[in-house]
Each structure stands twice: as C-alpha cells, then as structure tokens.
Amino acid sequence: MADKANAHPGAAGRAAAADRPAAIRNVVLVGHSQAGKTTLVESLALASGAINRPGRVEDGTSLSDHDEIEHRQQRSVQLSLVPVAWNGIRINLLDTPGYADFVGELRAGLRAADAALFVVSAADGVDGATRLVWQECAAVGMPRAIVVTHLDAARGDFDEMTTVCRQVLGDDDPDTVVPLYLPALGERRSDGTAPVTGLIGLLTQRLFDYGNGQRTERDPDEGHLPLVTEARNRLIEGIIAQSEDESLMDRYLGGEDCDVKTLIEDLEKAVARGSFHPVLAAAPPADGAKQGLGTIELLELITGGFPTPEEHGIPAVTTPDGKPRPALECDPAGPLAAEVVKTSSDPYVGRISLVRVFSGTLRPDETVHVSGHGLADRGHEDHDVDERIGALSAPFGKHQRPLDAAIAGDLACVAKLGRAETGDTLSAKDNPLLMAPWAMPDPLLPVAIEAHSKADEDKLSQGLARLVAEDPTMRLEQNPDTHQLVLWCMGEAHRDVALERLRARYGVQVDTVEHKVSLRETFASSASGRGRHVKQSGGHGQYAICDITVEPLPGGSGIEFVDKVVGGAVPRQFIPSVEKGVRAQAAKGVAAGHPLVDVRITLVDGKAHSVDSSDAAFQTAGALALRECAAQARIHLLEPVAEVEVQVPDEYVGAVMSDLSSRRGRVLGTEQAGPGSTTVRASVPEIEISRYAIDLRSMSHGTGRFSRAYARHEPMPQQQAARILESAD
Structure with missing residues (x-):
C-alpha cells in the first residue's frame, strides 16, 4: 500500500502476460450507475502508465470500448476488462454496469474476480442494490474495499460518506469499515467549497499531495494533525482487532507504540481474507495530469492487500455427467479448467469469449472440451463437445493484444469458440470437467416479439440464438398455448438493449406485441348437445349424429371422455372418432379460442348410416356437439395464477403487500429472510404481474427481488372475462 512507502516506485506500463498466479490480481468494480466506476478504471490505467492520456489508447479510441448501443443508452451495459500493471503485478480490472437490468454482467464480473472495489459517490451515497451485492460478497467471503468518488460535488463529504458506509455496509462490525487516508483540502473557492488536493496517510502521517498534477510527499500541515489523531487511533484499533498476534492489543493498550510496518502487514492480511474493508478516496486527474487523486494509493492497495488467485477458492468441479472430481488448485501445471464468463460478437472477428482460467494453462490453437452449463430452460443448450480454439488475447480498448498463453488465475479473450456460451467450462479433451x-437471477419481464418483415423472419431464429448465447439472464420461449415468441428480460433497459443488438449486430428488426397469458376455458354448468353432420353430394355422402352431455369437473382434472351408448346407436368403431373430434375441438376452445379443460364429456346416443358414416364424419359430429353444448352453457375463463415470493427490506413490506392486493393477489404469509429483510408470499394472477419486475424495482428503490412459479388456473372475474369473450365474438 502507498502508505508504507515514502514514494511510489513508478508504473510498470502495459500488463504483460503473467508468468505465475502470485503476480495476478483480479478486481471487479461494483457500484450504482454514474458512481464513477469507468472513470476510475481509466484513471488507474493512466496512473499505471497503460495509457498516456485520459480514457484513450494510442490510436485515440476509447479505453472502455463503449459500443454504439452504450452511447445511445448513456450507460455501461456490459462487462469490460482493462488489464494494467503495477510493481510487476498484472491487475485485471473488471468494470461492471451499475444499472440493475444488467445484473448478469455484474455476476460474471464477481465470478471472474478475487476481490471487489465498491465505488460509492459522495453525492449520491450507497443505494440498496449496492448493499445487496455487498451482502452477497460477504456471504462468500470476498475481500472488499470502498472507494469514495465525486468529492467535488456540492454535497460531497468524505467523512460523512465514510460514516454512511460504516452504518450501511458494516452490518456485522462497523469497526471493519475504516478509512486509510483523510482528504486534505486546498484553498477555499469563492462559493465556499474547497477542493481535495491530497491524502494524508493515517499510519505514516504523511501527506501525498496531488495539487500540482504530480503526486508528491511531504509532512502534513499543523491544522491537519488534530483530524488525523482520532482517525488514526480508530484505524490502528481496527487493525489490531483483526491481527493474528493476540499480544499486539495488550501492548497497544499498555501505551506501546506499534510498528507501522507490522500494522501494514496485519492490515494487508485482514484485507486479503475479507475481514477488513478500507475506505479510500479517488478523483480523476486534472487537465494535463497523469495521476488522479488516490490512484497510486489504490494501485498499492490492490497489489499489496488484495488476494492472489492462489488465495481465492476455486468452484467445485465434476465430470460432465455429474461424477465428483478432486478439488482443483490454482496451478498452471494442473488440469485445465477455465470458464467462459462473457460472450460477445464482433462484426469482423466473430464470437469472442472472455475466459477465466482457474487451473492449468490455456494455449492458442489447442483443442479443448466444452461442457454445458445446464440452462436449457432459458434457451441455452447443454454442451458436451470438443472444439478447437483460436488466438488468445488481452483486450485494450477496441484492440486485442496477442497472448502466448493464459495461466491459472488469469483472464483472456478466446476467438473462434463457435459453440461455447457464457457459463460453459473449458477443459482438456482427455479430462473433461464441468464447473x-x-x-444467475431469473428474467421476469416477458417481451412478445414478431419479425418485422419476411426478410427478418428468415434471420430471426439465428439472431435470437446468438443473442441468448451471449446473455444467460435472457430466456427465449415459444409459448405452445399463445403461439407467441417471448423474450424474457431483466427489465426495460435490458429489453431495449436486446432488441437494439438484434437490429444493429444481427440485422433483424422485430416488433413488440402485447404479451398474452395462457388462458383456459371450462364449463360453469352442465349442458347437452347434438352434433349432426349429414351431407349428400353424389356418391358416398357423410352421415354422423351424436348426442353428448358435458359437466364440469374440479380444477386440474383435464378432459374425461365417457362412452354410455347403448344398443349400438353409434357403432363401436366410430366411438374413438367422436372422442377424437371433441378433444380436437376442446384444444381449439369453444368460446374465445383458449383450450377447454376440467370437463367430463359423455357420449349418450347417436345415429349412423351403413354406407355414408365414416371416421371423419363422426369426428366432425363430435366437434359440432361440443360447440352446441357450449352455446347453451355458461363458460368460465380460467387465468393462470402464480405463487410469488417477494423479498424486500422491512420498510417496504407494507407497500408490497398493499400493491399485491391491488393486483388481485392473496397474501399467504410473511417470514423473516434475514436481518432487516422480509419475504412476502402471495398468489397473484399472472396477467397482473407481467410488469412486476419494473414496478417492484421502483417501489423498493432497487432493493426488492421476487420469484414466480406457476401454481394453477382459476376462474377470471366475470367482468374481465366478459371483455375477452366479447372481443372474441
């Protein structure tokens, strides 16, 4: 960390391929939209010497490689990798979208990383979604640090934001969320605000001054010392509490001065194991400057305090058919086990896969085994094939820099993986593995689409297949009841990006149409009817008459067909024909075109002709008889009902329950889901929750999550059913 040195040793420039896992750090940046994650990545790249001007590589293109869609959205919508180097360490910076719709990209970044930087805006604070991700990281023990940005905002206050972070993110122990540096303020402006020009190291009590655009070190001013003393004592006490040396606390309480080097070593160990979470400040470089505020300190924290891939656990592996395998280690000489964490398409190169190598070494042009990920229910087929990979590279802006190999712990882009999708495992062809x-959250916003033209229809299938291959949070469904093509998305922004990618990347224009739920029809009362199909047009005619009765059955009974014909009124060979005819008509519906269910249909009588009766004639007569029964009876429309579980912070429980009731939902109960969180269970008609993913996010300020599962079909309220029946006439 920078506080342990008198001056930073300088940048190492571009990130070359790592030769050992200990020389790699994989860091994901997490935070809400507009918190400053991408700006921070660019500042770190500039400070490390990876680029020579803010946000731009040598040819002037953007370092963050924003595509056309991101420019239109005015937000990051995909995971991006920027490798830099510092002190001989390769740092893979994974920049994630902050908008909730693109949580799949965030989860991919968390999977690929060994530590997380939570970027918090001093102007906006910590939002609920960021807190949820912090809790997820805490549950798996991922090391975390906090970076406060936008200190120059009107409401920006580092001390206040540190207090907020301690309260909101330090759930278990607020004393583990402590700043390492205090901002030093420059001369006050005319509006009364003062810029942050430097950072005071609390352990060494040295001032790192960025005021002239170049980081220099000196003693702090006399006015800074009273502020430093209290914060320094809190930091030291927090470090000692995490120290493995139990005698250190006794010595400190006894008045003994603690060696700064020992404190830094204990701090780095506590950060690496995920039990201590330092808070730092950062700001982009001033015009013409090479170093932004806090960038050197962050680079030192990452290289000195964050864990190596060897210190981070590796996901469990099995064979593709599910047989357990021994746990893997982060060893370049071990069996190959890598995972596709992101899939994208380049119009010139084709499909590019961002891969995290967990074990072994991945080399260009070798044949690997691709094992599927078990997301077939989302339109992602399982894979169990051998495939030859293309070149390996490290992304840098819009360019791909060639790599000779990617060792365990590193990330690389792989070309020409035509079958592999996000989440797939790459392993040796003679030792196939599955991680x-x-x-991955379920997509809960349905979007029904149709091809805009015949030309689009011809390309639609391939375009959609490539789209869902890139994004495991997307699900493609061909609804067998409504015959609609439905793209399930995470939210409106996710939907807009998906449709724009279809158009811009794959040349497919689609129209969105109203999403339909799978309704059913049933009889509300018993009825009887006759089907008469008699025609004579020369030669053999058509003759079939059948009498049936229909009576309702309990929900879930399906359709029963009963034969009660006596005396051979309907010849035995034609009774299956009648059943086939009524079942075919039931599948088409009898009132509004929705399948008929939960009825008993009884054939009671009929007539036949020795010459003109046939299988086809009795099928037609059976269908006519069922339609006549429907004309005499009251028909109920049945709508699908989902069992919904909504998890929200306690302060939103009342609003959620009230909202569910307004959607004709029945609240079944609530239960505690964790500290300050409640799960609400309810039965809600599916037609009422088609936009619930959007509405819940708004209602809970991004902190609510829900799941849904089909439960049953129930009668639709008469007024709503009447409107649907009238529109079908």
Whole structure:
C-alpha cells in the first residue's frame, strides 16, 4: 500500500502476460450507475502508465470500448476488462454496469474476480442494490474495499460518506469499515467549497499531495494533525482487532507504540481474507495530469492487500455427467479448467469469449472440451463437445493484444469458440470437467416479439440464438398455448438493449406485441348437445349424429371422455372418432379460442348410416356437439395464477403487500429472510404481474427481488372475462 512507502516506485506500463498466479490480481468494480466506476478504471490505467492520456489508447479510441448501443443508452451495459500493471503485478480490472437490468454482467464480473472495489459517490451515497451485492460478497467471503468518488460535488463529504458506509455496509462490525487516508483540502473557492488536493496517510502521517498534477510527499500541515489523531487511533484499533498476534492489543493498550510496518502487514492480511474493508478516496486527474487523486494509493492497495488467485477458492468441479472430481488448485501445471464468463460478437472477428482460467494453462490453437452449463430452460443448450480454439488475447480498448498463453488465475479473450456460451467450462479433451455454475437471477419481464418483415423472419431464429448465447439472464420461449415468441428480460433497459443488438449486430428488426397469458376455458354448468353432420353430394355422402352431455369437473382434472351408448346407436368403431373430434375441438376452445379443460364429456346416443358414416364424419359430429353444448352453457375463463415470493427490506413490506392486493393477489404469509429483510408470499394472477419486475424495482428503490412459479388456473372475474369473450365474438 502507498502508505508504507515514502514514494511510489513508478508504473510498470502495459500488463504483460503473467508468468505465475502470485503476480495476478483480479478486481471487479461494483457500484450504482454514474458512481464513477469507468472513470476510475481509466484513471488507474493512466496512473499505471497503460495509457498516456485520459480514457484513450494510442490510436485515440476509447479505453472502455463503449459500443454504439452504450452511447445511445448513456450507460455501461456490459462487462469490460482493462488489464494494467503495477510493481510487476498484472491487475485485471473488471468494470461492471451499475444499472440493475444488467445484473448478469455484474455476476460474471464477481465470478471472474478475487476481490471487489465498491465505488460509492459522495453525492449520491450507497443505494440498496449496492448493499445487496455487498451482502452477497460477504456471504462468500470476498475481500472488499470502498472507494469514495465525486468529492467535488456540492454535497460531497468524505467523512460523512465514510460514516454512511460504516452504518450501511458494516452490518456485522462497523469497526471493519475504516478509512486509510483523510482528504486534505486546498484553498477555499469563492462559493465556499474547497477542493481535495491530497491524502494524508493515517499510519505514516504523511501527506501525498496531488495539487500540482504530480503526486508528491511531504509532512502534513499543523491544522491537519488534530483530524488525523482520532482517525488514526480508530484505524490502528481496527487493525489490531483483526491481527493474528493476540499480544499486539495488550501492548497497544499498555501505551506501546506499534510498528507501522507490522500494522501494514496485519492490515494487508485482514484485507486479503475479507475481514477488513478500507475506505479510500479517488478523483480523476486534472487537465494535463497523469495521476488522479488516490490512484497510486489504490494501485498499492490492490497489489499489496488484495488476494492472489492462489488465495481465492476455486468452484467445485465434476465430470460432465455429474461424477465428483478432486478439488482443483490454482496451478498452471494442473488440469485445465477455465470458464467462459462473457460472450460477445464482433462484426469482423466473430464470437469472442472472455475466459477465466482457474487451473492449468490455456494455449492458442489447442483443442479443448466444452461442457454445458445446464440452462436449457432459458434457451441455452447443454454442451458436451470438443472444439478447437483460436488466438488468445488481452483486450485494450477496441484492440486485442496477442497472448502466448493464459495461466491459472488469469483472464483472456478466446476467438473462434463457435459453440461455447457464457457459463460453459473449458477443459482438456482427455479430462473433461464441468464447473459448478454461478447464481444467475431469473428474467421476469416477458417481451412478445414478431419479425418485422419476411426478410427478418428468415434471420430471426439465428439472431435470437446468438443473442441468448451471449446473455444467460435472457430466456427465449415459444409459448405452445399463445403461439407467441417471448423474450424474457431483466427489465426495460435490458429489453431495449436486446432488441437494439438484434437490429444493429444481427440485422433483424422485430416488433413488440402485447404479451398474452395462457388462458383456459371450462364449463360453469352442465349442458347437452347434438352434433349432426349429414351431407349428400353424389356418391358416398357423410352421415354422423351424436348426442353428448358435458359437466364440469374440479380444477386440474383435464378432459374425461365417457362412452354410455347403448344398443349400438353409434357403432363401436366410430366411438374413438367422436372422442377424437371433441378433444380436437376442446384444444381449439369453444368460446374465445383458449383450450377447454376440467370437463367430463359423455357420449349418450347417436345415429349412423351403413354406407355414408365414416371416421371423419363422426369426428366432425363430435366437434359440432361440443360447440352446441357450449352455446347453451355458461363458460368460465380460467387465468393462470402464480405463487410469488417477494423479498424486500422491512420498510417496504407494507407497500408490497398493499400493491399485491391491488393486483388481485392473496397474501399467504410473511417470514423473516434475514436481518432487516422480509419475504412476502402471495398468489397473484399472472396477467397482473407481467410488469412486476419494473414496478417492484421502483417501489423498493432497487432493493426488492421476487420469484414466480406457476401454481394453477382459476376462474377470471366475470367482468374481465366478459371483455375477452366479447372481443372474441
């Protein structure tokens, strides 16, 4: 960390391929949209010497490689990798979108990383979604640090934001969320605000001054010392509490001065194991400057305090058919086990896969085994094939820099993996492995689409297949009841990006249409009817008459067909024909075109002709008889009902329960889901929750999550059913 040195030793420039896992750090940046994650990545790249001007590589293109869609969205919508180097350490910076719709990209970044930087805006604070991700990282023990940005904002206050972080993120122990540096303020401006020009190291009590655009070191001013003393004592006490040396606390309480070097070593160990979370400040470089505020300190924290891939656990592996395998180690000489964490398409290169190598060494132009990820229910087929990979490279802006190999712990882009999708495992063809999948939320916003033209229809299938291959949070469904093509997305922004990618990347224009739920029809009362199909047009005619009765059955009974014909009124060979006819008509519906269910249909009588009766005639007569029964009876429309579980912070429980009731939902109960969180269970008609993913996010300020599962079909309220029946006439 920078506080342990009198001056930073300088940048190492571009990130070359690592030769050992200990020389790699994989860091994911997490935070809400507009918190400054991408700006921070660019500042770190500039400070490390990876680029020579803010945000731009040598040819002037953007370092962050924003595509056309991101420019239109005015937000990051995909995971991006920027490798830099510092003190001989390769740092893979994974920049994630902050908007909730692109949580799949965030989860991919968490999977690929060994530590996380939580970027918090001093102007906006910590939002609920960021807190949820912090809790997820805490649950798996991922090391975390906090970076406060936007200190120059009107409401920006480092001390206040540190207090907020301690309260909101330090759930278990606020004393583990402590700043390493205090901002030093420059001369006050005319509006009364003062710029942050430097950072005071609390352990060494040295001032790192960025005021002239170049980081220099000196003693702090006299006015800074009273502020430093209290914060320094809190930091030292926090470090000692995490120290493995139990005698250190006794010596400190006894008045003994603690060696700064020992404190830094204990701090780095506590950060690496995920039990201590330092808070730092950062700001982009001033015009013409090479170093932004806090960038050197962050680079030192990453290289000195964050764990190596060897210190981070590797997901469990099995064979592709599910047989357990011994746990892997982060060893370049071990069996190959890598995972596709992101899939994208380049119009010139084709499909590019971002891969995290967990074990072994991946080399260009070798044949690997691709094992599927078990997301077939989302339109992602399982894979169990051998495939030859293309070149390996490290992304840098819009360019790919060639790599000779990617060792265990590193990340690389792989070309020409035509079958592999996000979440797939790459392993040796003679030792195939499958890694345990990472948690991925279900897409809950349905979007029904149709091809805009015949030309689009011809390309639609291939375009959609490539689209869902890139994004495991997307699900493609061909609804067998409504015959609609439905793209399930995470939210409106996710939907817009998906449709724009279809158009811009794959040349497919689609139209969105109203999403339909799978309704059913049933009889509300018993009825009887006759089907008469008699025609004579020369030669053999058509003759079939059948009498049936229909009576309702309990929900879930399906359709029963009963034969009660006596005296051979309907010849035995034609009774299956009648059943086939009524079942075919039931599948088409009898009122509004929705399948008929939960009825008993009884054939009671009929007539036949020795010459003109046929299988086809009795099928037609059976269908006519069922339609006549429907004309005499009251028909109920049945709508699908989902069992919904909504998890929200306690302060939103009342609003959620009230909202569910307004959607004709029945609240079944609540239960505690964790500290300050409650799960609400309810039965809700599916037609009422088609936009619930959007509405819940708004209602809970991004902190609510829900799941849904089909439960049953229930009668639709008469007024709503009447409107649907009238529109079908």
